[in-house]
Amino acid sequence: MTRRSHTTIGTTLLATALLLGTAACGSSSSAQPSGPTAAQAGTRLSQDGRALLTDMQKLLAAPRPFTVTTDAVDAAKATACGKDKGQRAFAGRMQVPATPNAHVALITDEGSTNGYLAKRGYSLDTNAKRDASDSKRTAPMVDTKAGVHLTVTLTPAAGGLVDYVVTGTTDCLRAS
Numbered sequence: 001m002t003r004r005s006h007t008t009i010g011t012t013l014l015a016t017a018l019l020l021g022t023a024a025c026g027s028s029s030s031a032q033p034s035g036p037t038a039a040q041a042g043t044r045l046s047q048d049g050r051a052l053l054t055d056m057q058k059l060l061a062a063p064r065p066f067t068v069t070t071d072a073v074d075a076a077k078a079t080a081c082g083k084d085k086g087q088r089a090f091a092g093r094m095q096v097p098a099t100p101n102a103h104v105a106l107i108t109d110e111g112s113t114n115g116y117l118a119k120r121g122y123s124l125d126t127n128a129k130r131d132a133s134d135s136k137r138t139a140p141m142v143d144t145k146a147g148v149h150l151t152v153t154l155t156p157a158a159g160g161l162v163d164y165v166v167t168g169t170t171d172c173l174r175a176s
Contacts, residue, residue: 041147041170042072042088048120048143048150049090049166056164057094063161066094072170081172090150090168095161117141117150125149147171 036044053066070077072088079087121143128140128151140151150168157163 036147036173037176038078038086038088038170038173039073039075039176041173042075042078042090044143044146045072045088045090045148045150045168045170048117048122048148049092049168051120052117052150052152052166053092053094053164056096060096060099060164062094062096062164064095066092066164068092072168084175085172086175087172088170090166093163093165095157096164098156098160098162121145122150125151147173 049072050068053068056062057066068091070089070091072090077089079089081087122141123143125140125142128142128149129138130140131138131153135155137154138151140149142149147170148168149170150166153163153165153167155163155165
């Protein structure tokens with residue numbers, strides 16, 4: 001065999017190995033689902049909802065700790081929304097003093113609300129209903145990569161307080 005035929009055979013073998021490797025990678029990666037699972041998005045939703053409540057509790061000087069009534073990490077409360085799919089929910093609330101700071105920092109100035117959660121991947125959810133009446137203010141936010149929607153709602157409460165409520169859902173996502 002000549003040196004040229006060794007080079008040709010070597011080149012052919014290398015090309016074949018590369019093609020087989022690419023085909024093998026392509027077939028295994030196409031079997032891998034993309035995007036987060038409902039559980040992963042639920043964990044993210046719970047972390048973000050709790051972080052927002054914790055930070056705002058300090059910033060707005062809430063007289064009592066916040067409470068979480070529905071936690072997205074609780075798999076028992078997941079809602080089925082399709083074949084092998086699920087959705088998670090979060091709800092937490094607290095009362096804060098009815099100062100201009102409560103409205104300005106969070107709801108009236110939606111840029112601040114968006115800016116606060118922007119570092120966590122959120123933007124204002126322009127497809128969601130927003131309310132800016134005298135009795136209620138809402139700011140819906142979404143993280144499309146994580147499949148998470150959060151809404152902050154402020155409503156007047158007795159005793160010079162404002163109800164500060166954070167609710168959220170995940171998209172309808174694969175179970176595993």
